[in-house]
Amino acid sequence: MLYDMANRFMADEIAPHYDTYEKNEVVDRSAWKKAGAAGLLCASMPEQYGGAGGSFAHESAIIEAIGHVGVDGFGIGLHNAIVAPYILHYGSEEQKERWLPRLASGELIGAIAMTEPGAGSDLQGVKTRAERDGNQYRISGSKTFITNGQLANLIIVVTKTDPAKGAKGTSLIVVETDEVEGFERGRNLDKIGLKANDTSELFFNEVRVPTANLLGSEEGQGFIQLMQQLPQERLMIGTTAIAMAERALALTIDYVKERKAFGQKVIDFQNTQFKLAELKTEITIGRVFYNDCVRRHIAGGLDPITASMAKYWLSDLQGKVVDECLQLHGGYGYMNEYPIARMWRDARVQRIYGGTNEIMKLLIGRSL
Ligand SMILES: Cc1cc2nc3c(=O)[nH]c(=O)nc-3n(C[C@H](O)[C@H](O)[C@H](O)COP(=O)(O)OP(=O)(O)OC[C@H]3O[C@@H](n4cnc5c(N)ncnc54)[C@H](O)[C@@H]3O)c2cc1C
Secondary structure, rough: OHHHHHHHHHHHHHHHHHHHHHOOOOHHHHHHHHHHHHHOOOOOOOOOHHHOOOHHHHHHHHHHHHHHOOOOOOOOOHHHHHHHHHHHHHHHHHHHHHHHHHHHHHHOOOOEEOOOOEOOOOOHHHEEEEEEEEEEEEEEEEEEEEEEOOOOEEEEEEEEHHHHHHHHHHHEEEEHHHOOEEEEEEEEEEOOOOOOOOEEEEEEEEEEEHHHHHOOOOOOOHHHHHHHHHHHHHHHHHHHHHHHHHHHHHHHHHHHHHHHEOOOOOOOOOHHHHHHHHHHHHHHHHHHHHHHHHHHHHOOOOHHHHHHHHHHHHHHHHHHHHHHHHOOOOOHHHHOOOOHHHHHHHHHHHOOOOOHHHHHHHHHHHOO
């Protein structure tokens, strides 16, 4: 039921404006508010904090709807299934009451700022510094590639509270951007795909926040917190991957049934049938694996290695599917007016963010 509702919402409220969002390189804030009013923000947060009291299955249903409708630049998956869970899992009662209801309504839009110009895969190299000064932190540093970066007004910032301690000196600190000075948004970055998302640079210039904005009971917990939450982020990239692959296949089957060449429909060529048969088989295998990961994750048993497999394998599959599907569209596949073109551009980043697929293989390899 939630999937159906989310699908209708994305089709009726987001898809008609999506070309504008792509052109503006940002989704309207009003769309976030509408999603909040429809109960699509923070679906897995407890009801006492304004959420819908669901689980990752509910988040998965919403992200699948986004993928199936093809509005994947709408960054509510990150807001719901990455940002809010940090606050739920590591926030104090006061922090949860302060932030979660406003994230659920869309008053606050969430982002997580890990990556820096000099530190992506190797997060131990983060340079952003949070120095304690009485009952405040003074944060200085720059972040880049941050999803929802132009809109976000609640940002979880990965900082070093004690640079000498390396990973053990890393802390997550929440910055409510409306309430601070010294915070600046940089460029809304010019990307090859995911145009509707405002992936941005962020600058922190002696930004002061209360020490009460630290996530966790003490400093130095940031790296462990990241490691605990990254499996869900990786699984979520798998959600988008499988949904987009399914959409690409469905659109392509429709297309080749209509398009004619050499006096017959393109679907009647054996090559088309073989290609689509292969893709359908691989997508079916991917779907079974994905569903199993979700089941295990909800039961509390999805280990980080399997989550890495899901991220890498499903995003690779998505890349292969959209490429083959674009090919079956011929020249029209290269035209932006056909959705497969956008899906092909959008798919590429899935193998890069959330930890590159090489890093996923490194993690899997280490476990052997
Ligand atoms: C559209 C988009 C949205 C993003 N959103 C966010 C966000 O919301 N928040 C955030 O914090 N970050 C975000 N990122 C950043 C993203 O997570 C990083 O780009 C990614 O982790 C890779 O880091 P890097 O770009 O520094 O690449 P590098 O770390 O410089 O990697 C370059 C290459 O080296 C390879 N490599 C690196 N280390 C190894 C190794 N040990 N072994 C083998 N190969 C290796 C990589 O796989 C890659 O191929 C986003 C990025 C994009 C493009």
